[in-house]
Amino acid sequence: MTADLIIEAEGLEKSFGSTRALRGVDLTVPRGTVLGVLGPNGAGKTTAVRILSTLIKPDAGHARIAGYDVVKDAERVRQSIGLTGQYASVDEDLTGRQNLELFGTLLDLGRDGARKRAAELLEWFDLTAAANRMAKTYSGGMRRRLDLAASLVGFPDVIFLDEPTTGLDPAKREDMWDVVRSLVTNGATVLLTTQYLEEADALADEITVIDHGKVIAHDTPDGLKRIVGGQTLEVRPAEFSDLQQAAAILSEVSSGAAADEIRKGVLAVPVEGDKAMTEAVARLAGAGIAVTELSLHLPSLDEVFFTLTGQPKKEEVAV
Amino acid sequence: MTTLNVAPARVTANPRPFRLVRHSLALAKRSLIKTYRTPEALIDVTIQPALFLIIFVYIFGGAVSGSTHDYLQFLLPGILAQTIATGCIAIGVNLNTDLAKGIFDRFRSLPVPRSAPLVGAVLGDIVRYMIVTGVTVGFGYILGFRITTDPLRALAGCALAVLFALCLSWLPVFVAMKVRTPGAVQGLMFALIMPLSFASNVFVSPDTLPGWMQGFVDVNPLTHLVGAVRGLFLGSPLGSHIWWTLAWCAGFVIIFMPLALRAYRKKV
Numbered sequence: 001m002t003a004d005l006i007i008e009a010e011g012l013e014k015s016f017g018s019t020r021a022l023r024g025v026d027l028t029v030p031r032g033t034v035l036g037v038l039g040p041n042g043a044g045k046t047t048a049v050r051i052l053s054t055l056i057k058p059d060a061g062h063a064r065i066a067g068y069d070v071v072k073d074a075e076r077v078r079q080s081i082g083l084t085g086q087y088a089s090v091d092e093d094l095t096g097r098q099n100l101e102l103f104g105t106l107l108d109l110g111r112d113g114a115r116k117r118a119a120e121l122l123e124w125f126d127l128t129a130a131a132n133r134m135a136k137t138y139s140g141g142m143r144r145r146l147d148l149a150a151s152l153v154g155f156p157d158v159i160f161l162d163e164p165t166t167g168l169d170p171a172k173r174e175d176m177w178d179v180v181r182s183l184v185t186n187g188a189t190v191l192l193t194t195q196y197l198e199e200a201d202a203l204a205d206e207i208t209v210i211d212h213g214k215v216i217a218h219d220t221p222d223g224l225k226r227i228v229g230g231q232t233l234e235v236r237p238a239e240f241s242d243l244q245q246a247a248a249i250l251s252e253v254s255s256g257a258a259a260d261e262i263r264k265g266v267l268a269v270p271v272e273g274d275k276a277m278t279e280a281v282a283r284l285a286g287a288g289i290a291v292t293e294l295s296l297h298l299p300s301l302d303e304v305f306f307t308l309t310g311q312p313k314k315e316e317v318a319v
Numbered sequence: 320m321t322t323l324n325v326a327p328a329r330v331t332a333n334p335r336p337f338r339l340v341r342h343s344l345a346l347a348k349r350s351l352i353k354t355y356r357t358p359e360a361l362i363d364v365t366i367q368p369a370l371f372l373i374i375f376v377y378i379f380g381g382a383v384s385g386s387t388h389d390y391l392q393f394l395l396p397g398i399l400a401q402t403i404a405t406g407c408i409a410i411g412v413n414l415n416t417d418l419a420k421g422i423f424d425r426f427r428s429l430p431v432p433r434s435a436p437l438v439g440a441v442l443g444d445i446v447r448y449m450i451v452t453g454v455t456v457g458f459g460y461i462l463g464f465r466i467t468t469d470p471l472r473a474l475a476g477c478a479l480a481v482l483f484a485l486c487l488s489w490l491p492v493f494v495a496m497k498v499r500t501p502g503a504v505q506g507l508m509f510a511l512i513m514p515l516s517f518a519s520n521v522f523v524s525p526d527t528l529p530g531w532m533q534g535f536v537d538v539n540p541l542t543h544l545v546g547a548v549r550g551l552f553l554g555s556p557l558g559s560h561i562w563w564t565l566a567w568c569a570g571f572v573i574i575f576m577p578l579a580l581r582a583y584r585k586k587v
Contacts, residue, residue, distance in 0.1 A: 053428045078430040089421030093353045105345040106431045108338070134356065150425065 011061030036204030082151030092136035236293035350443025397521030411491025476551030489575035496582035
């Protein structure tokens with residue numbers, strides 16, 4: 001089993017001045033899987049990624065990627081990883097193609113190899129038409145795709161994605177998710193950080209939740225959802241006068257839990273599983289109640305933290 | 320989207336030789352593309368020497384040398400050296416700006432020698448210094464400047480100026496690694512370069528300077544560069560200027576290159 005762990009980190013600690021960014025973080029990722037590292041801003045997610053990708057050294061603890069120590073064998077580690085940061089790490093004055101060819105040269109693919117790989121990735125990420133334009137003219141979504149393409153130039157075994165969809169609109173986010181899924185289908189291992197349980201749920205085989213530099217939970221998405229209490233069904237009846245009756249129906253669907261009016265005219269009940277949605281639709285229709293909004297939500301990060309720590313997430317203090 | 324081969328990893332057990340050279344050249348090419356894309360970044364090495372030549376030759380020429388032509392002959396090597404020294408500041412400013420961007424994280428996450436991004440940036444600037452030299456000498460010719468030696472020595476003078484620039488670059492590169500903002504690089508470098516270019520033989524013969532200042536002029540690297548270029552362009556006595564210039568070049572590299580690389584490695 002341990003032979004299959006491509007990322008192993010134990011007791012990682014890192015301080016910046018008096019700020020303790022990591023206070024003993026363990027992470028393990030089996031080969032060919034996706035680990036979602038979930039946490040709010042300032043939790044230490046980026047610091048952990050920067051240590052694992054050899055950008056910075058841990059103060060304590062150690063980590064191995066594909067069996068190589070991130071400090072002692074950093075050079076080896078760099079040959080098997082790809083990193084996509086929160087901020088586009090491409091050269092904006094270079095074209096998309098020049099960026100990818102530069103990284104190909106730096107990865108010793110040779111002139112022809114670098115060209116071929118760049119063309120391949122541009123095609124795959126739907127950037128061929130924009131290949132000869134400067135990266136600074138790209139839209140946010142294109143820049144992210146170029147950035148991700150750049151991290152794949154060297155055929156990495158392990159790919160780090162630091163908040164890959166922050167700032168993308170929902171459609172672009174779905175595209176990015178498809179890309180991540182196809183990377184894994186092709187045998188890569190992915191560690192992605194995110195602030196959205198929805199994203200971790202959509203992609204990750206396992207989720208590690210960190211807060212204030214510590215791991216506060218590690219589980220499968222289903223396991224985590226069991227802990228934090230499944231999903232919430234939100235309904236907005238078309239007629240305000242139907243609110244009472246709708247609340248009663250939703251309460252029954254939710255097997256007894258009270259439906260709260262979370263916003264004006266919007267009811268919410270906790271539900272288990274996706275069946276509840278179909279059932280609610282059928283029964284509301286049966287009672288002749290028209291509905292203008294109906295949606296199923298996973299708990300927000302705030303709610304996850306509330307459940308895991310028993311207290312509302314405090315505003316991060318800027319340091 | 321078509322499927323793409325992502326695995327297996329291409330692990331280079333024995334990296335190909337001369338990686339530092341190849342990677343530095345690839346990164347130098349990056350600098351060149353950036354220069355080519357932002358021609359306005361070349362103002363300091365094109366407009367500035369031309370402007371300085373006009374200002375100094377026609378305003379001070381008569382007073383200093385009695386004739387503007389004589390002063391132009393004397394001044395041109397000096398302006399070349401001064402523009403090279405101030406032109407070096409740009410690399411520090413650019414690197415300091417660049418470091419804050421994600422691209423350097425990318426470089427650090429690649430199996431690239433740690434020094435390659437800095438060496439590449441310095442090498443990429445060679446074009447800027449060739450432009451400085453070409454513009455200064457070329458514009459000088461329009462104003463009436465003439466090289467009185469032979470083409471070979473003239474070329475040697477130009478080459479020495481470019482070499483000096485590349486070596487001196489390590490000073491602003493080091494400063495760029497140490498201070499926080501591009502503005503601070505600019506400010507600090509100007510404070511260093513200004514006394515070097517005025518307390519020298521750039522604008523006037525140092526004979527009239529007070530004794531204590533002559534001591535400084537005698538060791539000033541710009542004095543030796545200017546002396547060497549004047550000798551190679553105009554046949555004035557070379558003395559040991561070329562050797563001192565080369566010694567300073569070596570000194571800049573030996574001292575500031577390791578310091579800059581160390582500071583770069585420490586940067587988080």
